[in-house]
Amino acid sequence: MSDKLFSLIQSLSKQEKRYFKLFAGGNREASNYVKLFDTLCKQKVYEEVAIKEIYKKEKFIKQLHVTKNYLYKLILRSLHIYHINISEDSIIKELLQCVEILYNKGLYGQCTVLLNKAKKIALKKEFQISLIEIIEWESKIAFIDTNVNDLENYVNKGYLEELEFHKILKNKRDFRKLFYEILILNNKGIPIRSKRDLDKYEIIINNPILSSETQATSYYSKIMYNYIYAYYLLNKGDIFKSNRYNIKIVELMEANPLHIKNTPINYVAALNNFIYASIQLKKIKQSSLAILKLRNIPEKYNLSNDLSADLKDKIFIRSYFLESELYKESGEFEKAIILINELQTRINYFNSIPISRYKIFLMYNISYIYFALGNYSKALFWINKVLNITETKEPVDIFCFARIINLLIHYELKNFEVIDYIYKSNIRFFNKRNRLYKLEVMIFDFVKQKMLKETSRKKLIKDFALLKKELLKITVSPQDKKALQYFDYIAWVDSKIKNVSLADVIMKKLYI
8 A cells, every 4th residue: 555655646746736635624534644645745755664753643653554545545536526527538427427316316307418418428439338338327217217208219229229339349349359469469579580470470460350441340449450450560570561550540540639638648659659660661850750749749639737747758758769769770879869968867757757668678779879889888887777677577579689789788898707697698588588599699609609719800800791691691581670670780790890880880871
């Protein structure tokens, strides 16, 4: 309860805190809860020992767990009232609560008025679950009121509507299941680099309901249909076709601005995917404009400050990641350093944001940028931030590539004494997760067998030239090329041959 209560209080906006104190202030018995609330508001981290010291003379401190539990419920109650009209969904819920009260009082005519209001909103927003509940109330009132017209209306219309809403819900459930299955593969970082990987995706994509978008019978089903193909093609290495589906998703959402206002995080995710693919396709201007669009979501859609704190965190992290990705892919390393310096001015805010896959991607990108510029100490600092995270709940691929760049950083820093340990640790890590592909083995073995042992630079350059030939052979297919999105090994080999920074090679390659 301590973590839940503290997290809840820390998430509150100024307006929500003010409302809670007004809500609780009218009750003398609530004074202890308000005192505890004020103390928890001031704490940066939860410190129960400090609380017990502050209130050691108060009676409630003897049952602090009871007080905390009640305070948690009291805050939720105040939030419920404060946000009662925050969305159409909450308005419908309030109307249905009122219907239940009026029904129990026998005021069936008043129930019907409220149900009509709720139904109008639910039809407009495609809230099938609410519509089924509304029809359930309509049929109950028709029965209890024994109104023949109402009973006939249910038999001739309500029953058929209910069947249709159930069909739409089933369709949504079927698409959601497939969408989540492919999302799990994507978020685990499983690109299609082997037949076994391909089979996992093909089982999903061969489902009959994915044969045509016409099988998707609602807005949400259409969104999920397009997401499924976007993720499938992305992980197959066909970014161009994948982005066609990303564009469809964004267009669908922008054609329904009320959906964006109600669930803006879905729009954030859609823009994120569109921007990332556009960057890989080298559509620099299009990507830059879309990043600005992403950052402008709260203002454009007039989102409530009370509910957008978490959303703002996500927009902050994702937009910085995407901008760093843009500069990384376009070879604009000077702009990348300006961006990193800007991030450093907000480092306390950055550190306060919980770990997420995009925060990990951003930290990896910063390390990569410093590595490309030859600033290996700073590259090591940021890659250690990634490696110090427990990876089990996060995408595997990013931790794999983080381990590779970590090995190369230690080589560049001449930390030769730890390389053998890192090599063995990496082999175990990759083997355990079935991620040890030919490319990774070649890089690991080259560092251990050639870079560490070869004393002649002339001979080492020849070795690098042979490595480049092998890398070019095994990165022909779109699936294998996907590995180069995280780290351009071929450009890195060129930098070693020419004795220049990785950044120099990338920039020359892009602007030839």
